[in-house]
Amino acid sequence: MKGDSDFIDVYGSELYDYDKIARRFGIAGFRRELFPSPSRLMRRGVVFSARGQRELAEAISKGKDYYALTGIMPTADRIHLGTKSVVETIAYFQEHGADTFILVADLEAAAARGVSLKEARKRALEFYIPAYVALGINPEKTHFYFQSDNKTVMNNAYRFSGKVTLNEFRAVYGNADPPRIMAAVTQIADILYPQERKRRLGVIPVGIDQDPHIRLTRDVINRMKRSRYVVPSSLYLKFMPSLDGSSKMSKSRPEGMIELPSSPDEACRKIKRALTGGRESVELQKKKGGEPDKCMVFELYKQHLIEDDRELEEIRRECREGRIMCGECKQRACSLMKAFLVGFDKKMGDAKKKIKKIDFLRE
Amino acid sequence: MKGDSDFIDVYGSELYDYDKIARRFGIAGFRRELFPSPSRLMRRGVVFSARGQRELAEAISKGKDYYALTGIMPTADRIHLGTKSVVETIAYFQEHGADTFILVADLEAAAARGVSLKEARKRALEFYIPAYVALGINPEKTHFYFQSDNKTVMNNAYRFSGKVTLNEFRAVYGNADPPRIMAAVTQIADILYPQERKRRLGVIPVGIDQDPHIRLTRDVINRMKRSRYVVPSSLYLKFMPSLDGSSKMSKSRPEGMIELPSSPDEACRKIKRALTGGRESVELQKKKGGEPDKCMVFELYKQHLIEDDRELEEIRRECREGRIMCGECKQRACSLMKAFLVGFDKKMGDAKKKIKKIDFLRE
Secondary structure, eight states, X not given: OBOOSXXXXXXXOSOBOHHHHHHHTTOEEOOGGGSSSOOHHHHTTSEEEEESHHHHHHHHHTTOOEEEEEEEOOSSSOEEHHHHHHHHXXXXXXXXXXXXXXXXXXXXXXXXXXXXXHHHHHHIIIIIHHHHHHTTOOGGGEEEEEGGGOHHHHHHHHHHGGGSOHHHHHHHHSOOOHHHHHHHHHHHHHHHGGGSSSOOEEEEEEEGGGHHHHHHHHHHHHHSSSOOSOOOEEEEEXXXXXXXXXXXXXTTSGGGOOEESOOHHHHHHHHHTSOOSOOSSHHHHHHHOOXXXXXXXXXXXXXXXXXXXXXXXXXXHHHHTTOSOHHHHHHHHHHHHHXXXXXXXXXXXXXXXXXXXXXXBOO | OBOOSSSOOTTOOSOBOHHHHHHHTTOEEOOGGGSSSOOHHHXXXXXXXXXXXXXXXXXXXXXXOEEXXXXXXXXXXXXXXXXXXXXXXXXHXXXXXXXXXXXXXXXXXXXXXXXXXXXXXXXXXXXXXXXXXXXXXXXXXXXXXXXXXXXXXXXXXHHHGGGSOHHHHHHHHSOOOXXXXXXXXXXXXXXXXXXXXXXXXXXXXXXXGGHHHHHHHHHHHHHSSSOOSOOXXXXXXXXXXXXXXXXXXXXXXXXXXXXXXXXXXXXXXHHHTSOOSOOSSHHHHHHHOOOGGGOHXXXXXXXIIOOOHXXXXXXXXXXXXXOSOHHHHHHHHHHHHHXXXXXXXXXXXXXXXXXXXXXXXXX
């Protein structure tokens, strides 16, 4: 468990003590009661903390103009379930009136990961954007752009570089390599870009590991002479744990990770080897009941596979009361995952047709 | 005298031991005999050293495609005589077939000096570009651009950031503040921009204090997988010394500096207080002769006021032989400077009309 260090290591893979981190950085617990029809991730504590949530809730309830923004790092040809949660959270705000921006961080991919701008563009068009649409983003109501096409973002990134010292970068990130600095100032410019023509509130849902960017953005805004930008709100999502329970889902533990797309068989194979909250023997489990809150299969239900709260609660109860065993439960998760993966593929196919009409922002 | 430190301090104001610096950084002495009709600054050792001069001379003599590039830092409303020398050197290459690029470093001015992009644009259009044209640049044969308008430059700057480590920035510049890093990688992108559509040699004339940028550019090119860019040649100009002889001309010693534009009276007043190579008394000077090579007035003749080599040599001889005294000589410098300043104002006026037709590059 982590939470003691002075900075959140953006590259760390351990599970976090979320409450401790939230307290340390002064992030409030998320209050789902403030939000209309809270999403599955909101209701179940996956969205676990927030900055500026009161202003955000007010913007929604009063129908004020506000925006939601997220980015695509086009370095691969699949995404993991943690990304899915961020995208679904963006979709929630889009459904609740947010002017939605999705940027492709092609400059960062080029500088930090050696992916050419051309290749990044290809991956964004052929995979990431269709995947985001398949996960609920409405492409007709979303502003998409590539960093490399956006002069305003690049100009502002340069300007913002004068608002942060090298030591601050180091304190926030643990290092201050030049491409890291470029990425950080560009990310600030991305986050504030929707305010370029109009000063307004925004919401940025992120994994807790991305809070350094958010804090830096807040600091930069506060250092500007005239407060040209509204400090955006941010929501923090818990990581999707690795199926072995040892860390967050990440490429370094491929057996613990389910990616999109995946073959249903492969996903099932991984689910069947997942860490559960089962007891040493069937007898003991029937007697003492299982521990769903330590179970990675239950985590899959909770975060991804079961929409209905009563259905989820029913599984938890059955497990706790020793009325359902792990094998059976895994089989159920497999079936649900298969249905999801097949549906995802189908939606991806439909989305690829839709996105041909996207009019990318260029400045 | 400087020249011992491990890096050339870009902000230093002491006079340099040019030979020592050239040796230390492996820069060859400038060989004017390689170049057709060498300019006043080339003939007189103001252009004192170079990298890649053989390739450059060959490009000129064989009529190959090559480019010359310099930048404008639009932070003021006047330039000093050192800038004049760089501009005149660009004009020399333009007259000798160079495809000429002049960029306005408006992003750097904004991040490092707090000049807004709008203000930078205004200054460039109303002062710097007309001044450069007045000093010999042919606007019809020059590609002008603003950094903030040039996506290619910004994209490449981001990419190049991955080719330099923080420690290298620190070694080269003495510090590695974020806007400094942004400026450095953007400058590399500017220097290489004319090769974007066509790989070709270029020449960058700079004050010796700018060599760090040049070396970094060379390093970045050498680190790229496929050698996409030709390493540009560079010429190094000596500083114009302050009129008090104590340092290079700079804003921190206003009485030692002649700026363009200046009122002729003010310029004369400063010339009359300049350090000369005169002796303690007229009698002694008549007997032993003056020391023109220690004289700031002679430096003005040499670098700026007298085009004809024989005329300059005649003054040196008269001075050395004690046939001309400092008062008389200063009066002559005043007259020449007045004529130059009046001519400059006239040319500026004409240039302002011409530049309305400039078609700035936008990418």
